[in-house]
Amino acid sequence: MTLLPPSAFAEFDAFTASLGSRTPALFLDYDGTLAAIAPRPELAAMPDEARAVVLRLSALCPVAFVSGRDLDDLTAMVAVDGLVYAGSHGFDLRGPDLRRQVGVEYVPDLDIADGSLRDRLGGIAGALVERKRFAIAIHTRQVAPPEKPRVADAVRAVVEAQPRLRMTGGKELFELRPNLPWDKGRAVLALLEALGLEGDGIMPIYLGDDETDEDAFRALAGRGDGNGIGIRVMDGPAETAATWSLHDPAEAAAFLGRLADWLAQR
Ligand SMILES: O=P(O)(O)OC[C@H]1O[C@H](O[C@H]2O[C@H](CO)[C@@H](O)[C@H](O)[C@H]2O)[C@H](O)[C@@H](O)[C@@H]1O
Numbered sequence: 001m002t003l004l005p006p007s008a009f010a011e012f013d014a015f016t017a018s019l020g021s022r023t024p025a026l027f028l029d030y031d032g033t034l035a036a037i038a039p040r041p042e043l044a045a046m047p048d049e050a051r052a053v054v055l056r057l058s059a060l061c062p063v064a065f066v067s068g069r070d071l072d073d074l075t076a077m078v079a080v081d082g083l084v085y086a087g088s089h090g091f092d093l094r095g096p097d098l099r100r101q102v103g104v105e106y107v108p109d110l111d112i113a114d115g116s117l118r119d120r121l122g123g124i125a126g127a128l129v130e131r132k133r134f135a136i137a138i139h140t141r142q143v144a145p146p147e148k149p150r151v152a153d154a155v156r157a158v159v160e161a162q163p164r165l166r167m168t169g170g171k172e173l174f175e176l177r178p179n180l181p182w183d184k185g186r187a188v189l190a191l192l193e194a195l196g197l198e199g200d201g202i203m204p205i206y207l208g209d210d211e212t213d214e215d216a217f218r219a220l221a222g223r224g225d226g227n228g229i230g231i232r233v234m235d236g237p238a239e240t241a242a243t244w245s246l247h248d249p250a251e252a253a254a255f256l257g258r259l260a261d262w263l264a265q266r
Contacts, residue, residue: 018229023203070133071087088133109178136175185222209233231252
């Protein structure tokens, strides 16, 4: 684990040297990585410049988005046709020739949890329950600080009553998801296999900013053949399994722009 890996933007030449002749396969997180964090989920728009860079890259190498958002929400927010999209933290995968859902049998459990959460949190101003097909996010960003422990207590009570679900964290949110050995890391490995990208000529590169993205960094590092790069978008030191960093979503878009230029010239 590193606290502040080198910058893939400031040390771009060293970064591209680490690719050698391999073609990148890009896996991009959405919130906090290509879209700046906003007060509410629907306000976190991806800048048009970032969308243009993603579109350009998609003509140069494989590109997938891997997000905690619901698959349809993610697809609409990114709005670039022809990409692979993984929603609900990788439980819901869709691409031009790909459709896979993991944990369909847990949807009724999520439905029950959704109802319980809305009952328990209805009286707490600012608490927001965001239902995704294979996960539920409980947002605390708009909750007054003294009330936040009440939200945490309510979420814990719901998950304790439903052992088929498990709780994970994030930026000002709790998440409930199927209690299955599945996460963004396993989804990325499954995508590499499904898309025929497991060969030596491909370098998977994952950009993410949050604790759920660490699953993907670890999964790529765990391949053991050096074929996998994690880049953590971080505005200060934090424990990460990524080996490179970027400062914020603006720098992530600038980095992807340089990568597109480099790929186009190569
Ligand atoms: O995997 P990601 O694409 O990073 O998605 C993680 C969660 O992102 C969203 O919540 C976060 O962003 C919101 C908008 O900026 C912010 O208001 C919230 O505090 C953040 O936690 C999204 O709403 C969740 O569903 C995703 O799981």
